[in-house]
Amino acid sequence: MDKSELKVNAIKDGTVIDHIPAKDLFEVIKILNLEKVDNQVTFGTNLDSKKLGKKAIIKVSDKFFKDHEINKIALIAPKANLNIIKNYEVIEKRPVELPSTIKGICKCMNPKCITNSEPMSTKFDVISKEPPALRCFYCGKITDREHFIII
Amino acid sequence: MTNKSLISITDFSTNEILRLLEIAEDFERHPEPHLLDGKVVATLFFEPSTRTRLSFESAANRLGGRVIGFSDPNISSVSKGETLKDTIRIVSNYCDLIVMRHPLEGSCRYASEVATVPVINAGDGAHQHPTQTLLDMYSIKKTQGRLDNINIFMVGDLKYGRTVHSLVQAMSPFNPIFNFISHPKLKMPKEYLDFLDSKHVKYYEHEQFNDIISEADIIYMTRVQRERFQDLMEYEKTKDLYILRNSMLENTKPTMKILHPLPRVNEIAQDVDTNSKAYYFEQALNGVYARQAVISYVLGLKK
Numbered sequence: 089m090d091k092s093e094l095k096v097n098a099i100k101d102g103t104v105i106d107h108i109p110a111k112d113l114f115e116v117i118k119i120l121n122l123e124k125v126d127n128q129v130t131f132g133t134n135l136d137s138k139k140l141g142k143k144a145i146i147k148v149s150d151k152f153f154k155d156h157e158i159n160k161i162a163l164i165a166p167k168a169n170l171n172i173i174k175n176y177e178v179i180e181k182r183p184v185e186l187p188s189t190i191k192g193i194c195k196c197m198n199p200k201c202i203t204n205s206e207p208m209s210t211k212f213d214v215i216s217k218e219p220p221a222l223r224c225f226y227c228g229k230i231t232d233r234e235h236f237i238i239i
Numbered sequence: 240m241t242n243k244s245l246i247s248i249t250d251f252s253t254n255e256i257l258r259l260l261e262i263a264e265d266f267e268r269h270p271e272p273h274l275l276d277g278k279v280v281a282t283l284f285f286e287p288s289t290r291t292r293l294s295f296e297s298a299a300n301r302l303g304g305r306v307i308g309f310s311d312p313n314i315s316s317v318s319k320g321e322t323l324k325d326t327i328r329i330v331s332n333y334c335d336l337i338v339m340r341h342p343l344e345g346s347c348r349y350a351s352e353v354a355t356v357p358v359i360n361a362g363d364g365a366h367q368h369p370t371q372t373l374l375d376m377y378s379i380k381k382t383q384g385r386l387d388n389i390n391i392f393m394v395g396d397l398k399y400g401r402t403v404h405s406l407v408q409a410m411s412p413f414n415p416i417f418n419f420i421s422h423p424k425l426k427m428p429k430e431y432l433d434f435l436d437s438k439h440v441k442y443y444e445h446e447q448f449n450d451i452i453s454e455a456d457i458i459y460m461t462r463v464q465r466e467r468f469q470d471l472m473e474y475e476k477t478k479d480l481y482i483l484r485n486s487m488l489e490n491t492k493p494t495m496k497i498l499h500p501l502p503r504v505n506e507i508a509q510d511v512d513t514n515s516k517a518y519y520f521e522q523a524l525n526g527v528y529a530r531q532a533v534i535s536y537v538l539g540l541k542k
């Protein structure tokens with residue numbers, strides 16, 4: 089654990105999301121629905137980071153994120169790290185990573201795309217991981233970071 | 240079920256495209272009025288396009304197939320709010336093949352996922368219209384005797400014109416030279432220029448017609464739509480710059496042909512029609528052969 093992490097209380101079991109750009113903290117909270125969970129959630133922001141300048145960190149007790157949630161984090165904060173905590177120990181540390189295709193977690197930015205008018209799931213090829221950019225499998229249009237609307 | 244659908248021209252390899260052009264040629268030489276005996280083709284036009292629909296229906300009829308469908312979504316269940324998925328699933332029961340046109344981009348790809356029969360895209364919004372590309376290539380091959388080393392001039396709306404975008408992609412394996420003539424606001428989009436760069440295809444951009452058209456093998460004209468300009472004055476000032484007139488054709492190659500996806504407005508002057516270099520009406524006939532080829536290929540009747 090580095091010093092900046094210590095500024096936020098340690099958790100017994102759960103997940104620490106580290107290396108979130110400070111400006112993206114509240115978006116990450118929102119897409120993970122952390123406003124509505126019963127778990128203990130603590131976060132810190134504007135912590136010093138060599139990589140990011142100002143970073144944020146989120147700790148969620150008793151929560152181990154599923155792949156589609158990790159993909160959401162990777163879309164918003166591609167440099168984030170996940171620390172899996174069991175009994176106060178980091179048992180796994182890994183960067184989030186976007187798979188080469190993603191299904192259903194983001195809207196296509198093309199208003200004339202079929203995915204925006206049918207009750208169907210979106211599908212994208214990830215054409216760039218950083219900054220993330222998605223090419224719609226259906227209409228072919230590219231949705232970039234500024235236009236992500238996470239479902 | 241493994242259906243071969245045709246949604247985007249890039250769904251087919253260069254070899255498959257060449258094979259489709261051969262099949263089209265066979266149909267032109269030797270009509271096969273019974274190939275589709277007992278088969279039903281559904282033409283679902285969620286957006287009206289009389290010319291494209293008639294071309295597909297003519298192709299199916301000339302092969303002996305029966306055609307069902309609708310040409311106006313206002314009189315179909317679509318207007319009652321049925322999802323595309325439900326329409327496609329139901330119509331799949333009634334036919335062996337769906338030909339579909341729809342105003343939304345990506346709709347035909349989605350239809351091909353939910354259909355239990357092959358789907359041919361007859362235009363999905365501004366996105367793809369692959370049979371147009373095939374008939375353009377067929378017209379080039381038929382008039383020039385080859386697809387390789389063709390000098391193609393594209394004129395008009397190169398920004399929004401999906402036919403020029405698909406044709407640029409589909410011709411790129413054949414060592415073409417492209418000359419793009421357009422208003423600066425209607426230039427070929429950067430993604431397609433990047434594509435050509437990546438394939439080492441030569442292209443040149445021009446803002447006006449000039450003597451260089453004497454080098455053309457094909458002049459591909461497109462319609463410049465008024466709605467593309469926010470400033471109507473600018474449209475009025477520029478629209479006449481991209482009109483092809485008979486007098487301009489004097490120094491062009493004797494084998495040069497003029498193509499146009501039609502309908503035209505005024506971008507090809509009427510006096511060009513009687514010039515032997517005008518090919519756009521025959522081009523429309525080639526569409527029937529090209530569509531016969533696609534229909535029989537996706538149904539597995541031609542391989």
Ligand SMILES: [Zn+2]
Pocket residue numbers: 196197198201202203224225226227228229345
């Ligand atoms: Zn899309």
